[in-house]
Amino acid sequence: MWSHTQMITAFIVSAGLYAALLFVFAALPIWIIPGVTAIRPGNAIPPFTSLLFGPAAAWGSAVGNLIGFDILGGALTIGSIGGFIGNFFLGLVPYKIWHRLFKEEPHCRTASSLAKYEFVVLTHSGVVALIIPYWTELVGFVPFTPLAFIIFFNELISAAIIAPILMVLVYPRAKKAGWLWTDVMKGYQYTPTEVKSYHRLGAALVFFSGVIGLWITILVGLGLGQALFFGPAVGFAGASLLAVGGVFILIFAVGMALLARD
Amino acid sequence: MRRIPKLVSYRPPPPPNLNAGEPAIVLEDLWFGYQKDEWVIKALSLVVKKGEMMGLIGQNGSGKTTLAQLVAGILRPVRGRVFVFGKDMTKYGVMIRGRDIGYIFQNPDYQIFSNTVRDEISYGLKAAGMSEKEVEARVKEVSEMLGVSKLLDEDPFFLTKADRQRIAVASILALNPRIIILDEPTTGLSPGETTALMDTVVKLNKLGTTIITITHDMWVVARYCDRVVLMADGKIVVDGPTRTVFSDIEFLEKYDIEVPTVVKLSRKLVGETYLTVEEFLEHVEFYKHGG
C-alpha cells in the first residue's frame, strides 16, 4: 500500500482523526467509573476508517493511538508496544473480514448490513481486548483481567453505537467520491464475488479467539477453571492465564493468516 | 486620453445613523489568553446595541475571532464579564448562549453533516423539541429567504461552497437567534454570492436582529455596516460610525486596512466620504460631455 500516495493520505487522515478526537473528547469525558475509566467516542474511528481506507486505517489506527494517547498524553511506555499492535488490528480486522466474507455493502441502512457491521465491531473489540492486556500482563505492567474488561466494553460501546451512524452518513458519500481503498488499490475486491471456505474458517477463528477466547481468559484470570486445567497447586494466576491467552492469540494468528490468503 | 470629468456640485452624505437602543451585548474589562501572561484580548470593553449592524475588522491575529468567540461563549474569559440582553452570561457556555446568539463560521463544513439539506436545516429545531409541523414551517421560511428551497432534498456534501454556506446560515437562522455573529462568512464566495448573502443579513437586521460581522472585505463593511470596530493586538483601536472611521485613510493604512477605491476617490475629489459607488453617484454631479 505504501506505493500509493493516496493511501498515505488516507493513513494520515485516519491517524490524525483518531488522535485529534482522542484529544477533543478528552475535554468531555463520559465516565464509567469516575476518575478511572471513561468511554472514548474516538474509539469508533478504527472500524469506521477501516472499512473506508482498508490497510491505511490499520497503520492509521496504530499511529493515531500512539500519537494521541501515548505521545501527546504522555503515556509512552513499554505498554505502548501492545497498544500499537492492538490498535493495528482494530483497523485491520474489520475490513479484512468484510472484504472476504460479506457480499453486502457496509452502508448500515438495512438490518442485515447493520447486523454484519455489528458482528465485525464485536469481533474487533474482542481482539484488541485480548492483545493489549495480554502484552501488559506479559511485561508486568497492568494485570490482564481488569484491563481486558475495560478495553472490551470501552471499545464495544462507542464503536457499536457511533460507528454505524458514521457509516450511514459517510459511506455513500465516500463511495461516490472515490475515497474507498479499493478505488486506489486496484485488483482488490471491496466485497467478495464468492466466499471461500478457508476465509469463512479464518473469520470464525478470529471471532472465536477474540470473543469466546477473551472471556475464557478473563475467567481464568478471575481464578475460575484453574483447578480444572492446571490442578490446585498453581501459585500464580499469571502463568495459567498467559498459557490460555497465548493459545487464543495463536488461534487468532491462524485465522488472520487464512483471511490474508487470496 | 480620457479627461477626468469636472465637478459641478456635491451634497454631503447623510449623517451617521447612530443607534440609541438598549444594549444587546456588554463586555466589561475582558481578558483572555491561551497561556499565562500571553494575552490575546487585553482589558477590552465594548457595548453593542440592539439592532446594530457592526463590522469587526483588523489584521490576522488581532483578536477579532477570539473576541467573537468570547461573546458566543465558545471561549471563556480569564477575567471580565459578558452580558447578553442585560443578563450576566459570563459563566454560561455556548449551549446556553446559543439560544440568543447564532454563530456562522467561515467554513460551512464545520457544521454540516446530515444527508439532506432538509435534515441539516431542521437539525437544531428537532434538538430543541419543536413539533414536526413547526419544523416544516420554519424550514420552508428560511430556505425561501436564502434561496435554497430547490435544494432541500439534495446531499449538501456535493453542493458548491456558496450553497453550503447558505445552508449553514439557514440552519442557524432557523433557530431564530436575536444576535448573529458572522465570522468571515464571505471567504471563497464570489462578489455576487457575497452580495446575495449579505442582502439576506441586512433583511434580518431590518427586522431587529443584531449583527456582528468579521471580515477582510472592506467593501462589505462600507456597504453594509453602520458601525466599525478596528482591533489590533487584542485591543480596540477605533470604534465609530463607518463613515467617520473610513474618513481617516492614513490612520487605517497603519493597520493595513485599505478602504474601498470609491472612498479614496471621494476623499480626494470632494473631501467627503461616500461609502459606495451608488452613494457617490447619487450625491456628486459632473459636467456632461458636450453639455
Place this chain on the structure above:
Amino acid sequence: MPQYVLYVEKNTFLHRLDPRTKVFLVVCVFIWSSVFNHPLYTGFVLLSVLSLVFLSRTFSQLKLFWFGLVSLALMSMILWPLFRRGGETHLATVFGVTFTMESVMYGVAVAFRLVAMVLSGLVLLTTTRIEELELAMTRLGLPYPIAFGFSAVFRFIPTMVGDGLTILAAQQARGVNIAGGNIFSRLRNSAAIIVPLFITTMRRFGDLPMAIESRGFVPLAKRSYYLSIKMRAVDFLGVAVLAFLAALSIYLRLNGFGVVFPDVI
C-alpha cells in the same frame, strides 16, 4: 493556539544528546525496571529517572501529568495484589480475599516501575523535537512512509484539534448536547462532531497527494535530509554506560537479586 507538543526549548545535557541515545535510554529504563520486581530496586530506577527529569529542567512541563501518574501508581498498588496471587507472609483477609506481604510489595514495585517508564518517555518527548524523533526512527530502520505519515500527523494535529474544537462549539451552539444527557444520546450526538471533522479533513487533504507528488514525493524512494543528527563521543559513552547498566541489572536478576516473585517479570 493551545499547546500540543511537549518539547521544551532548553540547552541542557539531555537536550544535546542524539535522539537515538535518548531512545536507547527509554529502552534501558524499560529493561532496568522490568527485570526487578522488588520495590527497593524499582524505586532506585525511579529515583534515577526523576534525577534526569531535574537535569533536563522540564519539571514544570510535567505538571499536567502528576495526577495521571499518581492514579497509575495507585491503580497498580490496588490491582496487582488482587491478581498477582502468591507469597507466604499473610497480611490480611478482606471479603474472603487474602493479601500477602509479597503481593503488596509486588504492587508497589510495579507502581514504581510504571512511573519510571512513563517519566523516561516524557524525558524523551520534552527534550527532543518531533523532527529529530522522526529522523531517529528512520535511521533506526522504520520505513519512510510511516515516518513521513507520523510527522505529517504531528504537523496537522493542531489544525485538526482546532477544527474539532470549533466543530464542537458550532454544534453545541445549535443545540447538539454532547456534555450532558445519558450515555447513549451523548454517543449518538458525537457523530455530529465526527462527521464534519472527517469531511473537513478530507476536503483539506483532497489536494495533498497531488501537492506532494508535484514536489517530487515518491513514497518509497531513498532520500536525504536537511536536518542531521550525529552520534558524538558523549553519545557513544552514554550508550555504553546504559548498556552496561542494563547488562548488570539482568546479571543481578539472574542471581536472584531484586525480586519479590522470582517466577514473573
